[in-house]
Amino acid sequence: MxxxxxxxxxxxxxxxxxxxxxxxxxxxxxxxxxxxxxxxxxxxxxxxxxxxxxxxxxxxxxxxxxxxxxxxxxxxxxxxxxxxxxxxxxxxxxxxxxxxxxxxxxxxxxxxxxxxxxxxxxxxxxxxxxxxxxxxxxxxxxxxxxxxxxxxxxxxxxxxxxxxxxxxxxxxxGPYFKGGAKPITIWSTEKFTRAAPGGTGAAKCGGNYAASLIAQAEAQAQGCDQVVFLDAAEHKWVEELGGMNVFFVMDDGSLVTPPLGGTILPGITRKSLITLARDKGLTVHERPYSFEDWKADAASGKLKEAFACGTAAVVAGIGTVKFPGGAFTINGGETGPVTQTLREALVSIQRGQSNDAHAWVKPISGV
Missing domain, CATH: 3.30.470.10 (Aminotransferase class 4, branched-chain amino acid transferase, N-terminal domain)
Known part of the structure; x- marks a missing residue:
């Protein structure tokens, strides 16, 4: 229309x-x-x-x-x-x-x-x-x-x-997650997917969230704050959380985030963090990242940090990942320095505390 x-x-x-x-x-x-x-x-x-x-x-x-x-x-x-x-x-x-x-x-x-x-x-x-x-x-x-x-x-x-x-x-x-900025625990579901190619994954429609609620309930039953979804076709590639995008910080200082392709919501916070990271000289790769690589890289130390991001939660470090049959931690379950630096950079712009080089902040007249 x-x-x-x-x-x-x-x-x-x-x-x-x-x-x-x-x-x-x-x-x-x-x-x-x-x-x-x-x-x-x-x-x-x-x-x-x-x-x-x-x-x-x-x-x-x-x-x-x-x-x-x-x-x-x-x-x-x-x-x-x-x-x-x-x-x-x-x-x-x-x-x-x-x-x-x-x-x-x-x-x-x-x-x-x-x-x-x-x-x-x-x-x-x-x-x-x-x-x-x-x-x-x-x-x-x-x-x-x-x-x-x-x-x-x-x-x-x-x-x-x-x-x-x-x-x-x-x-x-106030804060989206109880406990403020402490790292969150997430659950990787094997039963449910959020979106499939050709579907509505890139649209911000209520049906996407309705379909995710049973997986979110599964996560809460496992003592987790959020659920992470894998792709529908192979059930192998990390896509996004129930309401947030996800980033990985590698040992060479680079960041990896799943690519947009119709099944992932194009987050505005995600887009902003990519720009801020590159402003700081960090390399950002928008590429597929498998759950098996996530586990292996966390164990080997190749993966240093992981965090979720969105308007509601802003930036939240991921400390522990649970899945059927096991669990693993990232950075000892603590929020890492890159995560914290990017969060502070974003929040300081949003609240007018630092230079808004990209003119992202829009004052409301008369208020």
Whole structure:
């Protein structure tokens, strides 16, 4: 479906019953991830006759959808994950939001959904952050932003829907993993795969995550934080974690990360870390890496570090890998220096603490 390039006007309908300030501040004392939500949401509607229309910033509230809404039956749904940060000098900023807008439309094309003009996508984000700026936590917290779109047309025929809703909600968050920046333990599943060639692995759609939940439950039953998936064809090559990309640091100082090829989500954090690593003179190889090599290299010392990355968790060192029949550790189960250096470099840019040589940080006006 083509992009509707016409601008969308946003009506402003402030929440008449926002959370009391004392309650909000109390909730900020113990932030988890994705359980607390701000007062407002951005909403735009689309149909085949009018395109995108009726944009508004309004009180966060449930949607009233028909039981036959297409999303409930055929899972036409996509989303993004991004954050607003409060810098040391008090500004509210976004990190590479145009990349999220671009990837959102790539997901829309794969899922036969209407694209949205990048300018409209970004305006919805900025207007929501402007009205809910007080929801951006200080310190290490951030305001997690969830743009998403779903098919709302009521019908039971199998075809792309003719009506959609685009929405952005916001959630103040702390660390994604309990325990903060300590290394995580992951589980390598032998039963399940995340995506196959020709499938939706490169799209950020809810179905991919739904398919991963049973493997994630398997990982948790094994005492692990996350699951890592191997390829569907040979069940040999490392692809990605349930919600994050993965990197390996070798003994010659180079980094290896699985290549994009349609089955791996093209992570924005992944893309940024590749650039930062190369800025520091490190060699980055985007090439296949097998699970057997992972085990052997960890045992021999050829592999020095491994880490996962994504918007939610930022960068998390991998300390232990479990699999049916065994386990192994990396760098003695500790976070390595390359992992820590890259994490600090990324976070310092996101929070306006260092030189933003690539102009990745976008200040939000009026906040």
């Amino acid at each position: 083509a992009v509707n390039t016409a601008s969308v006007e946003f009506a402003l309908n402030p929440n008449a019953n926002p959370m009391p300030e004392a309650d909000r501040l109390k909730a900020f004392e113990n932030l988890g991830f994705g359980t607390l939500f701000s007062d407002h949401m951005a909403v735009i509607r689309w149909n085949a006759d009018r395109g995108w229309h009726d944009g508004e910033i309004t009180a966060r509230a449930p949607f009233a959808i028909d039981p036959a809404a297409s999303v409930l039956h055929y899972a036409q749904e996509i989303f993004e994950g991004m954050k607003a940060y409060r810098t040391a000098d008090g500004r509210a900023v976004l990190f590479r939001p145009e990349e999220n807008a671009r990837r959102f439309n790539e997901s829309a094309r794969r899922m036969a959904m209407p694209e949205i003009a990048e300018e409209t996508f970004l305006e919805a984000i900025e207007k929501l952050v402007q009205i809910d700026a007080k929801w951006i936590p200080e310190g290490e917290g951030s305001l997690y932003l969830r743009p998403f779109m779903f098919a709302s047309e009521a019908f039971l025929g199998v075809r792309p829907a003719k009506d959609y809703i685009f929405c952005v909600i916001a959630s103040p968050v």
